[in-house]
Amino acid sequence: xxRLFTVFLALCLFSGTLAAQAPAAAPGERELPAGLIVPDAAxxxxxxxxxxxxxxxxxxxxPEQRAQSDAYFEGGYWLQLxxxxxxxxxxxxxxxxxxxVKMRDIAKRISHRPWLYTAIFGALWLLASSVLSLPWALxxxxxxxxxxxxxxxxxxxxxxxxxxxxxxxxxxxxxxVAGIFxxxxxxxxxxxxxxxxxxxxxxxxxxxxxxxxxxxLFNDYKxxxxxxxxxxxxxxxxxxxxxxxxxxxxxxxxQTTRVSANVSGFAGTTQVSLNDNLLNKTSLxxxxxxxxxxxGHYVLNHAVRNLAYIxxxxxxxxxxxxxxxxxxxxxxxxxxxxTERTDPAVLPIAVAVFSxxxxxxxxxxxxxxxxxxxxxxxxxxxxxxxxxxxxxxAMRLSTYRKIHPGYWExxxxxxxxxxxxxxxxxxxxxxxxxxxxxxxx
Numbered sequence: 001x002x003r004l005f006t007v008f009l010a011l012c013l014f015s016g017t018l019a020a021q022a023p024a025a026a027p028g029e030r031e032l033p034a035g036l037i038v039p040d041a042a043x044x045x046x047x048x049x050x051x052x053x054x055x056x057x058x059x060x061x062x063p064e065q066r067a068q069s070d071a072y073f074e075g076g077y078w079l080q081l082x083x084x085x086x087x088x089x090x091x092x093x094x095x096x097x098x099x100x101v102k103m104r105d106i107a108k109r110i111s112h113r114p115w116l117y118t119a120i121f122g123a124l125w126l127l128a129s130s131v132l133s134l135p136w137a138l139x140x141x142x143x144x145x146x147x148x149x150x151x152x153x154x155x156x157x158x159x160x161x162x163x164x165x166x167x168x169x170x171x172x173x174x175x176x177v178a179g180i181f182x183x184x185x186x187x188x189x190x191x192x193x194x195x196x197x198x199x200x201x202x203x204x205x206x207x208x209x210x211x212x213x214x215x216x217l218f219n220d221y222k223x224x225x226x227x228x229x230x231x232x233x234x235x236x237x238x239x240x241x242x243x244x245x246x247x248x249x250x251x252x253x254x255q256t257t258r259v260s261a262n263v264s265g266f267a268g269t270t271q272v273s274l275n276d277n278l279l280n281k282t283s284l285x286x287x288x289x290x291x292x293x294x295x296g297h298y299v300l301n302h303a304v305r306n307l308a309y310i311x312x313x314x315x316x317x318x319x320x321x322x323x324x325x326x327x328x329x330x331x332x333x334x335x336x337x338x339t340e341r342t343d344p345a346v347l348p349i350a351v352a353v354f355s356x357x358x359x360x361x362x363x364x365x366x367x368x369x370x371x372x373x374x375x376x377x378x379x380x381x382x383x384x385x386x387x388x389x390x391x392x393x394a395m396r397l398s399t400y401r402k403i404h405p406g407y408w409e410x411x412x413x414x415x416x417x418x419x420x421x422x423x424x425x426x427x428x429x430x431x432x433x434x435x436x437x438x439x440x441x
Contacts, residue, residue: 034107036283050427073402094348104345121344122177196315219250244270263298285389302372387430394422
């Protein structure tokens, strides 16, 4: 037990050491200049070559910018492994210290109803997990992001947003935990199937309510003022038969230096949103290119399609837990007072098994998302007809995403096409459609 907490303390100190050693970067040193960028080799003409045009965009990054981008993104590969191991250690703390059993006993003293005491246990587990995860979260979400010039949050602002996230999780997660254990009790051997179906429905509901009820808790959404940007976005929406005139911008600059946008919701909640970084740091062709991409997600029903695929991945994850949990209880749980899968105290063991499955499933999930992103890239190029705008936007993202990975590196770790892929797609489109491009200088 003492050795376990020694390891925990060492990891806390390790996260602080990593934060201190991460290379500092001011946003101005990392970012490309504002406005549309069209290198000479990327200008259309009779001798236009997509490969040479792509390389001219890649060369916009200085060696220092590219090295820093690679370091940030490749460091994320290791963060996935260390985050998984850190999570396993937290699960071990719950089991070995007896904390999980104590929380179950507290919950049962409050209520003898299985639904309610399981939900109470879920809330206690979430609170304790948040405390144990704090050192890792501080490093990965605050110190590291600041070290690479990607965050504008103060420490107080980070704690405020983390607190809001925790409150939302406390409202939702305990009941999801209670629902899963209810399925285990009532459905027996088929609980994983019911849990998988329920996960689809819950995630679908969150997609519907997030634009209206959740996102405004973290950012101030305002109607986009009339002007060329709004006119261009509404024109794209009408041309692509997106049923909304609800175009808003939000103050993401208080949190991050990144640019982003989305078309979210459905069934009356459809909303086009773009952050103030996109408005302030980019050109109209870039905004049109980005919004064409986002509208592609909407028109191609990527939200529901991806949700269905990922729900299947989650369902297999529940099946994976179903197959291994009894064995894990026998090998680990019984010596610490956990004897059956219907006991809420088994949750840390189940989470450890599920986390291992999700680590193995990372390439599958990334491929599902990356495939949809590629489709939206091509849709956006054909709808917005702004190849230089899309290439410039892709280069902006490449200041914190490794621009030219190897094949397997992209398959395993990338949930979006690489910067090289996106720029090359833009230049191929331009090569074949020079007379249609509107973003030419």
